[in-house]
Amino acid sequence: MDTPRLRFAPSPTGPLHLGGARTAIYNWAAARALGGRFLLRIEDTDTARNVDGALRIILEGLTWIGIDWDEGPQVGGDYGPYFQTQRLDLYQRFAQDVLASGHAYQCYATPEEVEAGRERLLAAGKKGMYDRRDRDLTPAQQKAFEAAGRVPSIRFRMPLEGKYVVDDMLRGKVEVDMGELDDWVMVRPDGMPTYNFACVVDDSEMLISHVVRGEEHLMNAFKQAILFDALGLVPPRFAHVPLILGKDGKKLSKRDTSTNILDYRDRGYPPAAVFNYIALLGWAYSGDRDVFSKDEMLAKFKIEDIHAAGAKFDEDKLLALCGHYIRQMSRAELVAAVKPWLLRAEIVPESAFASHAELLENVVGCYQERIDRYGDLADKLRWVFAEPTLDEAAIKNLAKQPEAKQWLAAYADLLDATPLPASYPANRGSADRAVHVPTAKDSVTPSAEALGFFAPAHIEAQMRAFAEQRGIKFGNLVHPIRAALTGTDKGPGLFDVVFLLGKEASVRRLRQHAR
């Protein structure tokens, strides 16, 4: 009874969205930080709304952001089954007990009658709720309904007066008049338990100690806590976290963010960044730091520290975090992360990842500071592996200087005459590229011995000398060369570009645009 036990209880009615992911993260983090257990319970009692395959997507989403569970689907556990539709006997037993204790009663009203009663109350200026018409039925009246073929639902007999206080971990004591709460349905006529009932039974049976869930359940906490009391049980501690809102401050919609967290995976957002961002939406690691790992979060996380006010989703901040995480990776890690997108875009063959590992690290490394998502990369570096088509800016840069074509031709000749390192195979293929390219991030410069005269530093010195000899302003020379080589006006340093491309391809592309 001492081990903290927390749960995330999704309904398989749709994919895992941002809000769900966040409550999952907070429950998970609390369980881990408290040294407790984290479990998953599937609330599938609304069979009509269950969606095929939704569960798989939810579990995949959780796994993707790095959440694991100790009990639940796929892993089992001592308090199963973890699907509510497999626990129907249990609810039935509890329902009979509550009924027998007098804390619940059978209600024979049809949905239409309930609705009509509600409207009567509303018309009378009262709160619109179930009018409790069957709360005190005599046995004879009940028999009559049964005889008429009516099947009852079971409703909880709420106290009619007094106040009830729930001590929320984020909001303190929240008080409500019992009269505000109606006699809610515990079991539907078809025998299915409703959310509030199944939730109490399961939280009790699964020994749940803390419930962290969305603010929309704050009112349910009263109903549930009162049921716990009626059963002679102690309710768990509740913490109701605010909803995530869209940029406009309204409910999160498809316009603000994806409804499925796996879309972020598919678009190449680093999962650690997504986790970090979601956790940050309502919880702060410290006043001056907002990048943290899962482990760092666990070392500091306390349920009480979750922010009680709603947060708006901000794609810019998410992307900034993504970029930060990407820049943190080693080149080898980035290549591995980006591989699926490179393959999908058919930019390099699978085999290249083994045969040209270093080349790929060089190429990808040149873009490390330039992307926020793995998925952004493929289009940007296509020019390395395939003849580029010139974009508008490139065409402009080629045309800007009247002598540009002559310069390209002359520079191509110069490059052509530049010796490759002796140690390099004559059939160059891509072999002359498979050397480490130094970038700003990496101060290791290949030695001249290792590279002959085809290292970025030498290419730079040579190009500068070339410009000076001919009296060309360096900036005027660089732009047409970049255009010819890459087909665009953005990208890695020009000397890296020449180096990455290799001598033969560079010369060929320069000459092609020199005509």
Place this chain on the structure above:
RNA sequence: GUCCCGCUCGUCUAGCCCGGCCUAGGACACCAGAUUUUCAUUCUGGCGACACGGGUUCGAAUCCCGUGCGGGAUACCA
């Protein structure tokens, strides 16, 4: 309508529980500058908030009340 919750820079937040250290700190975004062959990265600087009104107090972002605004609930959904 009624009930409940919330309200610090444009956004996420630190500070609030236990009033003075707050001329309110950080991050993202934005603007300017530095570096630079482009883009980006990086660095420097700038802009920018305690929703409003009353109290309590020597002193309030911090405590209390009211108003406003936002959100949630008001289901035989969860």
